Amino acid sequence: MTVSLHLFAFPVNLIVGLCVVFLGWKFRKLYRDKYMTLALLLLIAVSLVQGFMPVHIAFTRMWPFVVVLTVFLIVLASRLFLKFSLAGFGLWLALWAGMLGTADASVTHVMVPRQEYARTSLPFTMRLEDFGITRYQAGEPMEYRAQVSLKDIDSREDAFDRREDAFDSREDDSDRKENSVLKTLRVNHPVNYKGHQVYLMDYNSAKGDLTDYCIVMVTRQPWRWLVFAGILLLLAGALKTFFV
Amino acid sequence: MTWDHLTYFAVAAACCWMTGSVTSFFTRKKAALWTVILYTAGILIYASFIAAFWISLKRPPLVTMGETRLWYSLFLALAGLITYIRWKYKWILSLTTVMALVFLLINILRPEIHNRVLMPALQSIWFIPHVTVYMFSYALLACTFLLALSGLIRPSLNVLPAIDKLCRAGLSFFTVGMLLGTLWAKQAWGDYWSWDPKETWAAITWLLYVFYFYLKSIRPNFHKHLYISLIVAFLALQVCWYGLQYLPSARGSMHNYALNIQQR
Numbered sequence: 001m002t003v004s005l006h007l008f009a010f011p012v013n014l015i016v017g018l019c020v021v022f023l024g025w026k027f028r029k030l031y032r033d034k035y036m037t038l039a040l041l042l043l044i045a046v047s048l049v050q051g052f053m054p055v056h057i058a059f060t061r062m063w064p065f066v067v068v069l070t071v072f073l074i075v076l077a078s079r080l081f082l083k084f085s086l087a088g089f090g091l092w093l094a095l096w097a098g099m100l101g102t103a104d105a106s107v108t109h110v111m112v113p114r115q116e117y118a119r120t121s122l123p124f125t126m127r128l129e130d131f132g133i134t135r136y137q138a139g140e141p142m143e144y145r146a147q148v149s150l151k152d153i154d155s156r157e158d159a160f161d162r163r164e165d166a167f168d169s170r171e172d173d174s175d176r177k178e179n180s181v182l183k184t185l186r187v188n189h190p191v192n193y194k195g196h197q198v199y200l201m202d203y204n205s206a207k208g209d210l211t212d213y214c215i216v217m218v219t220r221q222p223w224r225w226l227v228f229a230g231i232l233l234l235l236a237g238a239l240k241t242f243f244v
Numbered sequence: 245m246t247w248d249h250l251t252y253f254a255v256a257a258a259c260c261w262m263t264g265s266v267t268s269f270f271t272r273k274k275a276a277l278w279t280v281i282l283y284t285a286g287i288l289i290y291a292s293f294i295a296a297f298w299i300s301l302k303r304p305p306l307v308t309m310g311e312t313r314l315w316y317s318l319f320l321a322l323a324g325l326i327t328y329i330r331w332k333y334k335w336i337l338s339l340t341t342v343m344a345l346v347f348l349l350i351n352i353l354r355p356e357i358h359n360r361v362l363m364p365a366l367q368s369i370w371f372i373p374h375v376t377v378y379m380f381s382y383a384l385l386a387c388t389f390l391l392a393l394s395g396l397i398r399p400s401l402n403v404l405p406a407i408d409k410l411c412r413a414g415l416s417f418f419t420v421g422m423l424l425g426t427l428w429a430k431q432a433w434g435d436y437w438s439w440d441p442k443e444t445w446a447a448i449t450w451l452l453y454v455f456y457f458y459l460k461s462i463r464p465n466f467h468k469h470l471y472i473s474l475i476v477a478f479l480a481l482q483v484c485w486y487g488l489q490y491l492p493s494a495r496g497s498m499h500n501y502a503l504n505i506q507q508r
Contacts, residue, residue: 033458033461033462034462036458037455037458037459037461037462040451040454040455040458041455043451044448044451044452044455047444047447047448047451048448050439050444051441051444051445051448051483051491051493052491052492052493053493054492054493054496055440055441055493055496055497056496058439060439060444087419094436098436098437105435107434140363141363141364142362142364142367143364143367144364186364187364187365187367187432188364188365188367188368188428188431188432189431190431190434197434199432199433199434217434219434219435221435224430224436227436228430228436231423231426231427231436234419234423235419235420235423238416238419238420238423239416239420241412241413241416
């Protein structure tokens with residue numbers, strides 16, 4: 001019952017999104033409060049299903065939920081065509097972009113070792129350079145700090161490099177250093193790299209400061225700016241009620 | 245300042261709040277000055293405990309359930325006072341006093357003492373606004389719950405105008421708290437929204453309060469239905485706040501800061 005996300009990869013999701021806008025315009029008579037009340041009830045019902053389910057059953061990624069959310073977006077769009085509101089549009093944009101953007105988003109967990117660059121399916125690779133834990137006096141951790149060097153993978157160059165390796169490995173090594181970027185990862189402070197966001201998730205706690213690897217999460221969300229804009233608009237709309 | 249001192253401050257604040265609530269019944273029309281002074285004194289005494297507790301902990305007391313209950317009682321008293329000054333409902337102070345004292349009593353009997361230092365995952369500029377804004381909205385929405393209950397029991401009371409204002413403010417604060425949470429979630433967990441159980445129940449609560457406003461628009465005279473919808477929304481809020489830990493879905497919630505690997 002889960003929606004196959006790859007079917008909705010760009011540009012299909014954009015087309016679906018434009019259809020939602022068109023349907024909202026076409027069925028402008030849905031602007032009435034009674035339709036919104038109904039749409040809200042439906043959305044509450046499917047959210048409750050997820051609310052009572054264990055986390056690993058992602059009901060929000062299944063067809064019933066997605067269909068109800070789409071209906072809600074159409075009803076909300078039809079209202080916005082007749083009477084625009086800041087909060088309403090912010091909510092609509094955040095949900096619309098959040099739903100459609102899921103098809104283009106990716107999450108990858110990578111184990112980043114100290115000695116060598118990690119093997120990943122990403123367009124870049126990482127190596128752990130330094131790991132530090134700052135502690136409170138009682139010994140509990142205050143901050144984790146991982147220095148990671150990031151480097152692009154160019155498949156052609158890589159193959160060429162390997163052939164070169166046989167002749168002069170030292171030169172190759174210095175070449176690699178020049179291409180890499182050194183970044184510091186901390187919890188709550190992700191790093192942006194070429195359209196990806198890199199998060200520090202875990203480390204080998206048995207070894208502490210001397211951990212031999214750290215685990216990072218790499219996300220790519222091309223639609224995130226639209227979601228962000230929607231959130232800001234909704235925030236502005238919510239704050240507006242205090243002043244009017 | 246530790247949890248042990250809470251009892252003294254709580255007793256002092258409770259005396260102020262209770263005498264304030266009683267004096268509110270003496271005057272007929274406008275908000276009585278004595279009531280306001282007494283109630284404000286209670287709030288200040290109680291707030292000074294939280295401030296001193298904060299200083300001695302060397303971190304904001306917002307981490308454990310017991311600590312958030314501290315704020316809830318404070319904001320509940322504050323919201324009650326504002327409602328009293330603005331709408332002159334005499335009995336609202338008694339209700340908010342009882343509710344604030346119930347949560348204070350829970351804290352005195354079961355303080356859940358975790359004098360834990362602030363873990364890296366909670367060190368974020370979003371942390372304090374996210375939790376305090378939520379606690380304030382919970383307190384405002386608790387007032388709407390109390391008003392809805394009174395309206396349900398005594399239909400002759402017209403509490404809807406006050407409910408409307410409080411619910412509007414409460415929902416706005418709730419929205420702000422939720423959106424601050426989404427911005428934080430992007431920084432900490434990689435996505436604005438990931439249907440974590442706490443997020444799911446926050447969404448359910450939010451939708452239920454929005455539903456109340458639409459129900460009011462299409463059925464303005466069905467007061468009983470409106471009161472019931474507010475009571476249901478408040479129950480969802482309780483699940484979102486602390487009821488969640490009794491549901492099977494809560495296991496693996498990223499909001500569970502005691503269990504999560506990332507939060508070590």
